[in-house]
Structure formats: structure tokens, C-alpha cells
Amino acid sequence: MRKVLILVFLLLLSSISLGQSILINGAGATFPYPLYSRWFYEFEKETGIKINYQSVGSGAGIQQIKARTVDFGATDAPLPGKDQGENGLIMIPTVIGAVVMIYNLPNINNLVLTRDLIADIYLGKVKNWNDPKIRAVNKDLNLPNMPIIVARRSDGSGTTAIFTNFLSTVSSEWKEKVGAGTSVNWPVGIGGKGNEGVAGIVKNTIGAIGYVELAYAKQNNLPYAKIRNKFGNVVDATFETIKSSAAFFKVPDDFAVYIVDAPGRNSYPITGYTFLLIPKEQKDLEKGKALVKFIRWAYEKGDKYAEELLYVPLPDNVKRLALKKLDLLTYQGKKIVDLLK
Template sequence: MRNLLLLSLVFILALVLIACGGGSSAPAGTVQITGAGATFPFPLYSRWFYEYASVDPTVRFNYQSIGSGGGIRQIMARTVDFGASDAILTEEEKAAAPDLRLFPTVAGGVVIVYNLQDAQGNPIPKGLKLSPDLLADIFLGRVTRWNDPRLTALNPDLALPDQEIVVAHRSDGSGTTFLFTSYLSLVSPTWEQEVGAGKSVEWPVGLGGKGNEGVAGIIRQQPGSLGYVELAYAVQNGLAYAFLQNRAGAFVEPTLESITAASDAYADQMPEDMAQLLVNAPGEASYPIAGYTFLLLYQDMPDCGKARKMVEFLRWALTEGDVYARELLYAPLGSRVEQKVLDRLQTLTCEGGKPILEE
């Protein structure tokens, strides 16, 4: 209940910031930094920007939650100061913007949410069990009813109804979709061959919603529906979510601890460019659809004033700001990954090679 209240307050705060942040004039001397991208970390970034105003009142952030695809396009077009994405860059994007760098901020979980009543009309709470192949077949349109024998075999204690499964998915370019479809491609050869992974895919079935909030809205309004959203959106909207079978065979609830277990499992394998996925992690405690969310910055930033403020904010967010991440069900970076991110921030420059933190 405490998490639900906190998340509700953060979403209200985020709407206020959007309403007020874009049009109001900043006090003289204020540095204004604009960003756009992923909806996945929107509740956390909104909280960070709000809290940081008391740390440094001379900087103001304006972040537009438009989806990872839009964030990557805008930072590549240099129409914003930073981008945000849950998806790593494609080879084409890296070739088009070789100076663009990824910085993990937190890890989160993509959860399978549903709106379902049992055969007696009672709401089914969180805890529906789903295996990887079954989940893929639902989104492929091969399992279409809630009382399918494969579903009832995994959930013998539930009186699943004879009702159509209404699939919900993202309609926009989305890092959440990238994580979800990357997972399905790993666990289902059929999904990999017929659909594949990406920020936007050709969905075999289902209704599309814009942003995590759009998918959550479909689930709330449509009985018998099932879709995927980031964990904070599921909790904030009071949605039931499934326990997924992981690589070790355990059915795991999406929690801060199980997402952290997934990130810890891969901590020693972080590549130099930090473009790491956490899906289908080993370990009995690991939640299987987890991933980092990233900020995107140029190696050499055009404005030293903005660059310095951005780097100082990120250093605060990754250290002192991690308390807000935990409150909102995002997993702070582990100490090894955090240090790698902080070290990489030190290499950034501005205005043609000037050191940012020594300017």
C-alpha cells in the first residue's frame, strides 16, 4: 500500500511537471536541460528531477515521455540535450551517431499484467503462473482462451474461465517492447523466426496502446486482457501480474530483489559500451524480463554549461538518488556497474574536447 501511494503521488507530480515545465519561464541564470524518450523510467526521472531542484536550484529539466524510439531519434537529431531508452542502439543507429554513448541509470522489470475473473466471477490476483513458451504462444495468437489446457495445467488452483484472451501491446517505438521481444526471441524459436526483437514489431495479434500508460489503460478497461508494462506502472494502476518461469525453472514474482538478482547475474559481463541486456538471466532468484534503462549523451557535448550540470546530476542520481529508485521499485545499479558508469562519465568532454568537470 505504501508503494502504491508513493507511485500515485509521483504520477500526479509528473503530470504537473509536464503541464508547468514546458511553458513557464525560468529564473535568470537557470540552465534548462531538455530530454525525451522512454516511458519505462518516467516515474523515477520525474522524482529525481523534482528532488534535485533542492540540491541545485540553478538547473531545470524538461523531460518528454514519448517512448525509447522517439528519444533516440530526437537525440540523434540533436533537438534535445539527452535521450532516454530501454533499448540498446542498433548497428544502423551506432553508425549514424558514433559519438553517442549509453549510460545505465537503474534496472527495471517488464511484467505481464492481466484483468481476469475466475469462473465464479472473483478477480484473480497476482500470481498467475506462465512459462516462457506459453507466454510466447499467447502473443503469437496460438493460445487464445483462458481455460486452455496449458494454462490450467500450470494453474490447477485457479478456476480459469472459458473466455477469450485479449492481448495488449505497445503501438509506439518502445524500449519496453524491445526488452519483451528480446526475451521472447531467446525463449521461443518460433517467435524469433516469425516476429523477432525490436522497439517496434509486427504484432500477430492484439490491441495497441501508446506508452506503458496506454497498455495499462487497456488492461484496466478490458476484461480478459493480458499485456506487458514496467513494474511501477503495474503497481501504480493496481494491476495483477504473473509470476514467470525463469531460466532455472522457478516461477518468480517481479520484485526489487528479483530484478536485482538478474542484474547481479550479469554484472561481471558488462561490455565497454554498456549495451547490456538482462533478459533470461541465470539463477533461481532472477526475474526473467529485466533490463537497464539508459540515458544517451554525446561523448563531446556542445554546451559546457549544460554538460557540467548534466554530469553533476547523473552523479547525484546514481549515488544519493538511489533511495528514490528503491521506493519506486527500480533496482539501483550494483556497486561494480555504478563505478563503471561514474568512470565513463569522467571521460565526457564539451565544446571540442574540454574536460567537463574541470571547466
Template sequence: ARIYLGKVTKWNDAALKNDNPTAKLPDTAITVAHRSDGSGTTNIFTDYLSKVSPDWKSGPGKGTSVNWPAGLGGKGNEGVTGLVKQTEGAIGYVELAYANQNKLPTAELKSHDGQWAKASLESVSAAAAKAAIPEDYRVSITDQPGDGAYPIAAFTYLLVYRDQQDAAKGSALLNFIWWAVHDGQKEAAALDYAPLPKPVVEKVEQTLKRMTVNGKPVLASSK
């Protein structure tokens, strides 16, 4: 958080040396890259910063767009990536799928439990494993406890009407979502998305079984 607050400005700052005692850190200025447009990625990132830094929480805070105290803005993941690649000493944030597909190095971060966690599909799934999921699924899973949990993580959502009015389309949609959270999860890793852990799958199952088509349940008796 202190990097994005503009308080740590060199890669060989004492705070970074303490966290990386065996690394040879350069005397290079840090350039912060952030989104210039509003984005869910920014909301997730600033939500994490607000949880781990009182100064960030009381300052820029969290949101899809904030008043950045330092750095350069780029539009979209590609804009932030361009700034990082073209600027010596730059650091930025993009979604994991984009980082993997563009072969970008990622940072190990200290988790809620004090462990150093690498950004990976496994560590993102671990972040979701112990989350308390409310009925409307509106939940933050940044800075989650749990072994191996990466502290910057989030769900991707589907917005679906609880009662479907078109019988054919509604039934097909609910069965597709059921497939997606079961057999479909086998395809997630190839797309650089983390599979849902078992507790979350079970929560989704319960929700799907309560959903209806013209007032009648579709999946309750067949699954």
C-alpha cells in the same frame, strides 16, 4: 509466447493449467493487448519472447514495433492499460513503474534458471547483477540467469558526450551522474525504479572517471 502468438486462446488451456496446478482458471477467452506505437517497452518484451520461443524469434521477432499475430493495439502504456482494464480476460505489458503506480496485477514468470519470479524492484535488480556490460553499455538483460532474476528487465540509459565542452555544465553533469548512481539510488525505489547492483555501479564509476571536460578528467582524482 504462445499467448502472444495466438496459439493459447483460453485461460484454462492445458498449458496454463500445468503451470498453475492449484489455480481455478476460467473458461475465458484471452485478449492480447500490445502497443500500437513503436516503443522501447515493446523492444524489451519482444526481445524476451525471442529468447524463450523459437517460433516467436523466427516469426514476429524483436523490435520497437513488430507485426503482431494476435490481439488489440493501444497507444502508450495508458492505451495498453485501458485495454486490459476494459476487456475481460485481457493481458498486456507495461513498464513496472506504470504497473505499480496504477495498481495493476503482474505475472510471475519462469526465469532462465527455472524459478518462478515475481515482478519487483528486487527481481529487476537481480536480472542486472550478473550481466556482462560492454564498453558501450548496449546489453540485453532479458532472460538473465541468477537467483530471483525477473526475465523481462532492462536498463534506462543516459546518453552523454565523452568529452564535455562547457566546463561548468560538464563538471556539474558528471558530478550529478556520480551522485545519481551512489546517494541518488536511495531515491530510486520511491520512483518505482530498481537500484543498480554493485557490479553495474562499479562499471559506471570507471566510465565516469574516463570522461573529460575539454580533454581533462574531472572525477578521476576527486572520487
């Protein structure tokens, strides 16, 4: 009898251990990494489900989920609906963020750039900080006679996709000569891996300029430029101006949309959604359930953490569309949302 009780006890311990040992592996975008780190920590604390995330860039995240070497991929470069279907994936938006132009100029904290100037800097046409075009919009600043050191991504990047879509929208020359994508043939610049790499280059290089997600500028205490938007107003990247930009774009059923260069009076011009890519057919039921639980948790409880880090939570109508997409996740032909009930 004693042996039977011990066996039952060990089986109970084993089942408890298994219940707590769900491990989800994900990889991809660096754009949302500051937020995802916080979300995954809080989610594990509440549920016991651990999410291991590798911040390796959107390009790598897309490749890894297509190869099924991870449980989910993360990207800021939206995968078109056709590609989602061909690869057996659904794409779920998580939050909206901003790409900002960080710079390293001692004693200059109020730099203003125009949309055209950003394109000309990255085309290599504006090469010095005291160029007349920069001075024209910064008349109160004592800009140095110093070369502009351009920093950009060296890896496949959703942040790059957002940024180059913005450049292609505001500059016909950029669109024709370079184009948009997760990787492009840069006319100029020093490459850094991830948002972290670009932030590091700028932080350590006087005269440098680079593009990163807003949280990286905040974390590295780097100033970033205000930008004259399409309407003609000079705007900062704030919760309100990012939200204003997103409001001008309709979200399609496949969620594949870039939200750059919005026309609003108060719109910050370089913004984007970031997404999770999840296989429709799940091979592991418990992992499938955990992914659904996480997305529901993020939508219900994650907004406060997003706002703390200056990401903009999704509008309610977008959340409703995304939650409906979860109906497409199956395990052995059965809907995972039904198996959760």
C-alpha cells in the same frame, strides 16, 4: 553614483537569475518515467536545475537525440557501441527494472505463466483463458472461458525491445517469425502508446493481458503474473529477483546488453537496464555541466527513490564504469569534468 549602484544591482540579479534558469530537455523511454519524474523533481529542488522530460518512448528518444532536438535521449533498448560512435553519443545506464505481465481477470490474483505460454499468447496460439496449457500451471484457479485480449505497444519502445528479446530467447518460433526490436510486426494484439497506454488498455478491458514496467502495474493497482523462470522456479518480480537476474550478465564497455531469461534459481526473467544518451561534444557548457551533475547526483542520492519504486540501483562497479564515461563529454575540446573542478 546611484545609477551605477542600481546597474550593478540589476546585473547581480540577472546573474542569479541566469544561474537558476538552466533548463535541460530530454525525451524517450516510458519504462523509467515514474522514477525520472521523482529524480528530476528532487534534483531541481536541491540544485535549481530544471529537467523537462517527455515520456514518448525509446524509439522517439533515440531519434530526437540523434537529431539533437533534445539535450539527452532515454532508451531501454541499448544502442550498440558502433551506433553510439557514429552519432557522437555516450550511453549511461541509470537503473535496472522489470517488465511484468499485467492482466485483468476479476477475482484472480495469483496467475502463473510459463516462458513458453507468454510466447504462445503473443503468437496468437493460446487464445482463451481456460486453455489447457494455462490451466495446467494454475490448477487451483477458476479460470474463465473468455478470450485473451492481447495488449502491446504501438510506438517504438525500449520496453518492447526488452520484451521481444525475452520472447526471442525463449521461443525459436517467435525469433524466426517476429524477432526483436523497439518495433515489430505483432501477430496479434491492440496497440497502446507508452507503458501508460498498455496499462490503460488492460485496466479497462476484462480479459486483457499486457506487458509494462513494474511501477506501472503498481501505480494502476493491476495484478501481474508470476513467471516460471529458466531454472524452473515460479518467481515474482521483486527487488531481490530483479537484482538476481542482473547479476548473471557481464556489462560490456559500451553497456549494450540485454539481461533477459537469466539462469538463476531466484531470477526474474524479463529485466533490463535503462539508459541516457548524451552527445559527447556539448554545445552549451552550462547544460553539459548540469548533465554531469545530475548523473553524479542520481548515483549518489537517487538510489533510495529507485528502491521505493521497485527499480534496482546499479551495482557499484557499473556506476564506476559509467562515471568514467563522463570523461568523454567535452566543450570546445575540453573535458567537462575538468571544467567543473
